[in-house]
C-alpha cells in the first residue's frame with residue numbers, strides 16, 4: 100500500500116499540514132510513523148477534487164494571495180531537470196509494472212487452481228470490488244506522480260522538517276522559501292557552508308561551484324545545496340537553525356529597493372541584500388540599521404522566505420534622526436549598513452498547537468507579521484488567530500494584508516481591536532473581553548502558543564493576564580519594542 104508523507108498528503112487533500120495533523124490527533128486519519136495511506140486519505144477527505152491539478156492550484160493560490168506580489172514568479176524546472184525526473188519516475192514505473200505483471204499472473208494461476216472452490220469465488224469477488232473501490236486512490240496516486248515531477252519532496256534529518264523543491268529552485272532556495280533556516284554562507288558555490296548529505300534520493304548539479312568537496316565527502320553523498328536541485332524525493336542530513344543562538348552575527352551592506360507609504364505615518368522600507376551575502380535570520384528577529392549617521396535596531400517585518408528582500412516598517416517620528424532621514428532624504432538605490440540578527444521572538448517548532456498572535460499598537464505588528472509569514476510558509480499551524488490592538492484605527496496600518504490572510508487561508512482569523520486611551524496602561528476591558536471570547540472559541544489556553552509584541556507595559560500586562568488565565572509560561576513568546 101502506497102504511503103505518503105504528511106506534507107504531500109496535505110497538498111493532495113488541499114489542506115495545510117496542521118489541518119492534517121489535527122485529523123490524526125483526533126483519530127480521524129490513521130498514520131504510520133508519520134506517513135498516511137492513500138486509501139485512508141481518500142476516506143478522510145472524500146470531498147477532495149482530484150481533477151485538473153486542483154490541489155496544486157489551490158496551494159499556489161493560497162500562497163499567492165497571502166504573500167502578495169512576490170510568490171511564484173518562478174520558472175518551470177529546467178528542461179534537463181524535468182527530463183531526468185521523468186526518467187527516474189519512468190524507471191520506478193517500469194519496476195512497478197513488472198511487479199504488477201508478476202502478481203497478475205500469480206493471481207490468474209491461483210484463480211484457475213481454485214476454480215469451483217468457495218475460496219476461488221471469494222478471490223474473484225474481492226478482486227472485482229477492489230477495482231472499483233480503488234478508482235479515487237488511482238487518481239490520487241496519478242496526481243502524486245505529477246507532484247513528484249513538478250515538486251519533489253525533501254525531508255531533513257535529524258529535525259524532520261519537510262519542504263518541496265518547486266520551479267527552478269535549488270534545494271537551498273526551496274528550503275529558504277519554505278522558511279527553513281538551512282545553513283548557508285555565500286549561496287554561490289564558494290564557501291561549502293550549505294553542504295548536506297543526501298541520505299536517500301538523488302540530486303542534480305544545476306550551478307557551477309568553485310568549492311571542492313573532498314573525495315571522502317562525495318563518497319558519503321555530500322552535495323552543495325546552493326548548487327543542486329532534487330531529481331527525486333530526498334532525505335537529507337543537514338544542519339538547520341531553529342533557535343536564535345544557531346545563527347552567527349553578520350554585517351552586510353544592502354541597497355534600498357523600494358519605499359512605499361503604508362499609511363500617513365508608516366513607511367515600508369525594502370532593502371535588497373547582495374546575491375552572495377544575504378542576511379541569515381529567523382522570522383521575528385531584528386537587525387541594527389545604520390543610515391545617515393544614525394542607528395537603531397528595527398524588527399525585520401519580512402520572513403526569511405523572502406530571500407534577499409528585507410522589509411522594515413518605519414514610523415514617522417519628527418525629531419528622531421533615523422526616521423527624519425528615511426522620510427526626508429533616503430532614496431532608492433542608497434546603501435544601508437546592517438548587522439544582526441538579534442532577538443529571540445521566533446516560532447517554536449516543537450508542537451503543532453494553534454497559534455495566537457497579539458500585536459499591540461504600531462510597534463507590535465512588524466515582528467508579528469514576520470513570524471506569521473514564516474508560519475504560513477511552513478503550513479504547519481492548525482489555526483492562526485491575529486489580534487491587532489491599536490489605540491485607534493490608524494494604528495492598523497496594514498489592514499488589507501491582514502484581511503487577505505483571513506480570506507485566503509483556512510483557519511486564519513483576524514480581529515482588529517481599538518483599545519483607545521487604555522492602550523498604554525492596563526490590559527483594557529475591550530481586550531480582556533476579546534481574549535475571553537477567544538478562550539470560549541478556542542478552548543483552553545493551554546492548547547495554544549501565544550506570541551505577544553508591543554511596548555514593555557503592554558507586554559507585561561498581557562503576560563500577567565494570560566498567565567492568570569492558565570497559559571503555561573513556556574507557551575508564551577514575547578517581543579518588546581526598544
Ligand code: FES
Nearest residue numbers: 284285286291325
Ligand atoms: S552557500 Fe556557499 S557554497 Fe553553498
